[in-house]
Structure formats: structure tokens, C-alpha cells
Amino acid sequence: MSAPMTAANSWxxxxxxxxxxxxxxxxxxxxxxxLTAIDAGDDLGAFVHKTPEIALEQAxxxxxxxKAGDAPAMCGIxxxxxxxxxxxxxxxxxxxxxxxxxxxxxxxxxxxxxFDAGAxxxxxxxxxxxxxxxxxxxxxxxxxxxxxKVDDRKLTxxxxxxxxxxxxxxxxxxxxxxxxTGGSIRQPAAFTGIVGIKPTYGRVxxxxxxxxxxxxxxxxxxxxxxxxxxxxxxxxAGHDPKDSTxxxxxxxDFEAALTGDIRGKKIGLPREYRMDGxxxxxxxxxADGAAMLKDAxxxxxxxxxxxxxxxxxxxxxxxxxxxxxxxARYDGVRYGHRAKLAQGDGITxxxxxxxxxxxxxxxxxxxxxxxxxxxxxxxxxxxxxxRKVRALIKRDFDEVFAGGVDAILxxxxxxxxxxxxxxxxxxPIEMYLNDVFTVTVNLAGLPGVAVxxxxxxxxxxxxxxxxxxxxxxxxxxNHAYVLERAAGFVAKPAKWW
Amino acid sequence: MSIDIDTARRVAKLARIRVEEAxxxxxxxxxxxxxxxxxxxxxxxxxxxxxxxxxTPMRLKRRKDEVTDGNIQAQVLKNAPxxxxxxxxxxxxxx
Numbered sequence: 001m002s003a004p005m006t007a008a009n010s011w012x013x014x015x016x017x018x019x020x021x022x023x024x025x026x027x028x029x030x031x032x033x034x035l036t037a038i039d040a041g042d043d044l045g046a047f048v049h050k051t052p053e054i055a056l057e058q059a060x061x062x063x064x065x066x067k068a069g070d071a072p073a074m075c076g077i078x079x080x081x082x083x084x085x086x087x088x089x090x091x092x093x094x095x096x097x098x099x100x101x102x103x104x105x106x107x108x109x110x111x112x113x114x115f116d117a118g119a120x121x122x123x124x125x126x127x128x129x130x131x132x133x134x135x136x137x138x139x140x141x142x143x144x145x146x147x148x149k150v151d152d153r154k155l156t157x158x159x160x161x162x163x164x165x166x167x168x169x170x171x172x173x174x175x176x177x178x179x180x181t182g183g184s185i186r187q188p189a190a191f192t193g194i195v196g197i198k199p200t201y202g203r204v205x206x207x208x209x210x211x212x213x214x215x216x217x218x219x220x221x222x223x224x225x226x227x228x229x230x231x232x233x234x235x236x237a238g239h240d241p242k243d244s245t246x247x248x249x250x251x252x253d254f255e256a257a258l259t260g261d262i263r264g265k266k267i268g269l270p271r272e273y274r275m276d277g278x279x280x281x282x283x284x285x286x287a288d289g290a291a292m293l294k295d296a297x298x299x300x301x302x303x304x305x306x307x308x309x310x311x312x313x314x315x316x317x318x319x320x321x322x323x324x325x326x327x328a329r330y331d332g333v334r335y336g337h338r339a340k341l342a343q344g345d346g347i348t349x350x351x352x353x354x355x356x357x358x359x360x361x362x363x364x365x366x367x368x369x370x371x372x373x374x375x376x377x378x379x380x381x382x383x384x385x386x387r388k389v390r391a392l393i394k395r396d397f398d399e400v401f402a403g404g405v406d407a408i409l410x411x412x413x414x415x416x417x418x419x420x421x422x423x424x425x426x427x428p429i430e431m432y433l434n435d436v437f438t439v440t441v442n443l444a445g446l447p448g449v450a451v452x453x454x455x456x457x458x459x460x461x462x463x464x465x466x467x468x469x470x471x472x473x474x475x476x477x478n479h480a481y482v483l484e485r486a487a488g489f490v491a492k493p494a495k496w497w
Numbered sequence: 498m499s500i501d502i503d504t505a506r507r508v509a510k511l512a513r514i515r516v517e518e519a520x521x522x523x524x525x526x527x528x529x530x531x532x533x534x535x536x537x538x539x540x541x542x543x544x545x546x547x548x549x550x551x552x553t554p555m556r557l558k559r560r561k562d563e564v565t566d567g568n569i570q571a572q573v574l575k576n577a578p579x580x581x582x583x584x585x586x587x588x589x590x591x592x
Contacts, residue, residue: 105572201552215552244557313535324512331513333585338578347588352515364514368524369531371512372500385538387548392541394549428527429534445552470553 008033010171013077013228020066020076027062027076030174031055031120034078038122038172043497045144046157046167048083049091049124058120065118073255074235075118080125080167080176085111085219086208087121094210095139096129098358099336108208109240110177110219117235122173126163129360130327131184131212134434136162137420138362146192146417147493150458153419158188158434164222165192169493175223175232179209181216182315183438186450189222190412190463193452193491195229195484196222197477198438200470201445202247204233205240213322214245216315216442226451226481230254233473249471257474258481263297265479268405272308273437275414282411282462285454289409289464292453292486293479303405305396310389311440312432317373317386318443323363324370330358365428394444401469407479408467410437412450416460437465447473449480452489461491500528 008016008030019025035052055078062076086092086104093099111121126144128136135156136144144162146155147170157166161178165188168176178185180198189196197220204219211217221232234255239248269290274283290300332338332354339353359367373382400408414436423431441448447470450463464483468476500508505525509516516524574580579587 102576105569105575202555241558241560245551247553247555248558307541310538310541313537316531317535317538328513332578333587335576336578341588345588347590348513349515350588351513355513356515359514364512365527365531367514368505368508368512369528372504372508372528372532373535375508375511382532382535382538384548385541385543386535387550388543388546389538389541391546391549392543394552427530429530432534 009037009173011174012224013074013174013231014225016077016174017073017231021071027059027066027120028056030076031059031078031122034122034173041170041172041497043145044147044166044170044172045126045142046163046170046172047080047123048095048126048141048163051090051121051123054090055120055122058115062118062120072117072235073231074114076120077174078120078122079114080122080164080173081111082161082164082177082179083124083127084131084179084210085177086210087111087124091124092210093140094130095127095141096358096360096363097140097337098330098355102335104208106208109205109242110209110236113238114235119235125167125176128160128162129363130210130323131160131179131181132323132362132366133159134183134187134431135159135420135423137424138360140360143420145420147497148192148417148460149493149496150460155417155460156191156420158191158417160184161188161222165189165194165196168192168194168222168224170497175221175228177219177236178222179217179219180442181212181319182442183435185220185222186438186448186465187413187434189450190452191417191461193461193489194222194224195226195449195451195480196220197229197233197449197473198441198447199233199237199473200447202245203447203471203473204236205243205246207240207242211326213319214326215322216319218442226477226484227255227258229449230258230477252474254474254477257478259478260482260485262293262479262482265298265406266404267293267298267300267479268303268400268408269300270303270305270308270408270410272305273410275436279415281456282414285462285464286409286411289453289483289487292483293409296482296486301405303400303408305400305440307389307392307396308440311393311443312436314386314389314393315435315439315443316369316432317382318390320366320370321374321383322370324367324374327363327367330355390443393440397444397446406469407476410465410467412437412463412465416456416458416462441467446470447476449476451480451483451487453483453487454489455491500525500532
């Protein structure tokens with residue numbers, strides 16, 4: 001295969017890897033193409049801290065490695081990094097004012113692994129504050145904007161990894177890191193017509209990733225294709241002694257798992273995911289996806305996950321509870337913002353003013369909900385009950401997989417991307433409903449991937465989600481690969497930025 | 498479960514987030530709405546179910562309790578809003 005004829009920033013990771021190894025392009029030229037696209041893409045609000053000097057230095061180093069014949073798959077590949085990852089000497093704010101000016105003295109395990117593999121960091125990407133949001137509208141940097149547009153409205157790229165999704169969909173980079181606590185990789189991937197995988201909990205180290213809800217958080221890649229997701233995940237995954245929940249398991253070759261053969265595999269369609277009021281086009285997309293997998297030789301079976309409807313309320317107890325504990329560290333003492341104090345203010349006023357100024361509204365709301373459900377007298381009624389329901393949700397999945405199901409197919413989102421600001425007056429719960437199909441996967445710790453499958457009647461991307469067995473990202477990606485090929489989604493947003 | 502203004506004030510205090518008196522009614526309303534949504538969980542029969550603590554049935558790794566780093570005082574203090582003479586500085590705590 002020779003190098004694609006399109007601008008290098010629009011290439012896939014796989015195509016760029018092959019072209020780099022053949023000497024058809026240098027990492028420096030590839031990086032320059034992305035940096036140019038990034039500078040022309042400021043209207044997307046995707047990159048919030050650009051790091052061109054670091055990128056070019058890493059690209060030159062990658063070129064030297066490639067020349068010396070030492071080129072891992074990600075060597076010379078220009079990436080965007082979500083602002084949630086701590087990157088040494090580079091602002092890492094989790095899109096929050098409370099971390100304004102924070103430059104970590106250390107590098108997250110994920111970015112360390114990527115850099116060791118020769119990857120290039122173009123800059124930091126926009127997101128919802130502390131990854132709390134489904135529209136990228138809670139960011140201290142302002143909104144990220146979906147490159148897809150059907151009228152004069154600006155649309156959300158989804159959230160929380162909205163900047164990552166916008167950057168990849170608009171070809172500002174070849175791939176981006178995301179994180180997913182309740183759907184924050186998969187929902188934005190679906191809204192922007194790209195691929196995003198949340199690995200099994202414990203597959204990717206959380207060390208150096210700003211914590212939101214530690215029992216749910218997991219990092220993963222956001223890419224243009226399923227093959228790219230396999231290559232990128234390979235470089236992120238693996239045991240890390242610095243994260244006690246990271247699994248000490250061998251990482252299989254994910255790209256080699258993409259055989260395109262799913263004959264005889266059993267795909268479950270959970271009946272509880274057929275929600276009241278679900279748009280007809282989402283229902284049709286789901287049926288179309290099932291037909292594609294069936295045509296590829298899989299067996300489609302109806303399954304039941306009876307506790308599905310309790311996943312969102314359980315999530316909105318557990319995640320804020322963990323967040324209220326994790327975010328206690330932002331006290332104005334060790335890093336980030338400290339409020340200006342009045343005469344006579346003591347340490348309590350310092351905490352209270354610092355946190356009132358530093359945290360945005362949604363973060364404050366969730367910290368307070370978490371504080372309430374953990375407080376004396378309510379711990380059992382809310383937090384422990386939610387953890388019991390979580391056990392039942394996981395058991396639903398365990399039973400389905402024990403029954404021989406290889407993967408589960410569901411819609412990724414209840415709708416296509418909506419307009420920025422359209423949900424601002426709505427009840428917070430309306431926004432939470434965006435995660436209805438994705439949040440169960442985090443509660444059960446399973447791998448889940450969003451794949452673009454079609455366009456809405458309006459012309460916006462729609463995705464389906466595949467859910468896999470624990471630790472079977474390889475098999476899951478193979479199913480996604482079959483779905484991707486059958487769907488043949490090649491649409492790109494028309495450039496307006 | 499409806500949250501009254503006193504409870505909202507108490508939660509804000511526990512969370513160490515300053516909320517102006519005038520904003521408490523709206524906060525109480527929002528928190529009540531979210532808690533009402535959570536109340537669906539009461540429909541579930543959880544008799545005999547253990548609260549989930551870990552998504553994977555694996556024992557947390559143990560390591561030797563030994564010092565693996567240190568002597569990085571300057572790095573530790575580098576991002577502090579106020580650091581003096583090798584310490585984090587805060588308003589007076591003890592009268």
C-alpha cells in the first residue's frame with residue numbers, strides 16, 4: 001500500500017505507520033500537517049494547550065528511531081492528549097479553574113508509555129470539568145464544538161472527552177486519548193462519527209490521570225478506525241505497579257485479533273435497552289447493525305439484563321460519592337487555585353472560598369450530592385444500596401456471558417448530537433440520560449466500544465455500542481471491525497472552521 | 498427525599514464549598530430533584546446482596562513497605578500557591 005493521497009493529518013494511524021516505515025513521509029512532516037490543521041481549527045475549541053515545540057522534538061526523535069529501524073507501531077504518530085492526563089511541565093487542568101496554572105512534575109503512565117513508543121504529543125484537549133458532563137459545556141476553557149454541522153447551530157461533540165472527539169473527527173490529529181467513567185469516550189465518539197473504546201477496568205493504568213470516580217474511571221483511545229483503536233490501545237495497556245487496580249495480565253495482540261471472522265459468535269440484544277420514546281432511527285440503526293453481524297455469520301439472540309433501568313440512579317450515587325472524596329484534595333494548599341482571603345479569614349474560609357471559586361456548577365453539585373450520600377445516616381440508604389444494585393447489574397452481565405454470549409450490541413446514544421446550549425435550562429437529569437446505554441458498562445467494569453454505523457435523517461453520525469467479556473478487548477474489537485466494514489461509514493464533516 | 502435549606506447549608510459546609518444564603522433554596526431544589534431520581538433504587542430487592550467493592554475478583558497487589566522515592570521537596574512544593582521555607586503555608590490554624 002502506498003501513502004494515501006489526502007493531507008497527512010487525515011490519515012489513519014495504520015496508514016501513517018506503514019508510510020513512516022517505508023520512508024514515504026517523515027514524522028516531522030506528519031506532525032507539521034497536524035500542527036497546521038490545529039492552528040486552522042481554533043473555532044472547534046478542541047486543543048486548549050498547544051505543545052508544538054514538544055511535538056516537533058518528539059517527531060525528530062521518532063524520525064531518528066525509524067531511520068535506525070527501531071519503530072514501534074505508534075512511533076511518530078501525532079496525538080492529542082485529554083487535559084485529564086498529567087503531562088510533565090505542561091498544563092494539566094482537567095478543564096477546571098481550580099487547577100489553573102498546575103504543571104505536573106511527573107508524567108502519567110499512559111503518556112509515558114505512549115512517548116516510550118515514540119508517539120508525538122500535539123497538545124492538550126478540551127473536556128468537561130473533571131470529566132463531569134456529556135456535552136463539553138462544563139469546561140473552564142469554553143465549549144468544544146462538533147465538526148459536524150447541519151444548519152447554523154453549533155453542535156456538541158459530546159462529553160466528557162469532547163475535545164478528543166472533535167480533534168479526531170476534524171483530522172487535527174491521528175488519534176487522541178480519552179477517559180470514560182460513564183460513557184465519556186463512547187458517547188462523544190458516537191456524536192462525531194469516530195471509534196472509541198473503553199477497555200476493561202484495570203486494563204489501562206489510571207496513574208497520573210486526574211481521578212473522578214476511581215472504581216469507574218478507565219482511559220482508552222479515540223480513533224478514526226477500529227484498527228487504529230487496536231494499535232493505539234496496545235500502546236496504552238498493561239500492568240502498572242503504580243496503580244493497584246491495574247491488572248497483572250498479559251496484553252494480547254489486539255491488531256492480530258482483527259480477523260474479520262465472527263462466524264458462529266453469539267451476539268446478544270438486550271431487550272431492556274429498547275427504551276420508551278427511543279427515536280425510530282436509533283431503533284432502525286440497531287436493527288441494521290444486528291443484521292450486519294448476522295450476515296457476517298454471527299447468531300443474534302435476545303437477552304435480558306433486568307437491572308438496566310437502575311444503572312443511572314446507581315451511577316449517580318456511586319460516581320459523585322467517589323468524586324466528593326477524590327476532589328477533597330483541591331483545598332488551595334498544595335496546587336492550583338487559592339482564593340484571595342479577607343482579613344481574619346481562617347483555614348475553613350480558605351477551603352470554602354477556594355472551592356467555590358475553583359469548581360464549576362456541575363462539579364459543585366456532584367461533590368455535594370456525593371457528600372450527602374456518604375454522610376452519617378444516609379450512607380446505607382444511598383451509597384450501600386447503590387453498591388448492592390451495582391453488584392446485581394454486574395451479575396446480569398455475568399449470567400449473559402455464562403450463557404455463551406460473546407458480545408452485546410446496543411445503541412451508543414439515545415440521539416444524535418444536540419445543539420450547544422440546548423440542554424442548559426434542562427434538569428440535570430435530562431443531561432444524565434445521555435449515558436443511559438453506556439453507564440452499565442462502567443458499573444460492570446466491562447470493555448465497550450462505539451462504532452460509527454450510519455447517519456441520522458438530518459445527516460449527523462450515529463453509532464452503535466458493542467460490549468465484550470472482561471479482558472476480551474481483542475474479540476470485542478474484532479466484532480467492531482466486522483461492524484465497521486459492513487456499515488462502511490466513510491462520511492466526513494464538511495469543513496466550516 | 499426532599500432537601501430543605503438547612504440540609505443544603507449543612508451539605509455545603511461538609512463539602513467545604515461556600516454557598517451564599519440567597520443560593521441555598523435553588524441548591525436545595527436541585528439536590529432534591531437528583532435524590533428523587535435516585536430513589537428508584539428502593540424498588541430493587543437487595544436482600545442478601547453484598548455491596549460491590551471491586552469489579553474484578555482479584556486481590557489487590559501487595560508490595561514491600563519500603564521507601565521508593567523522596568528528596569524531591571522542591572518538586573513537591575513547586576505548584577503550591579504559597580510555599581515558604583520548605584513548607585506549605587496556610588492561614589493561622591491555632592489561635
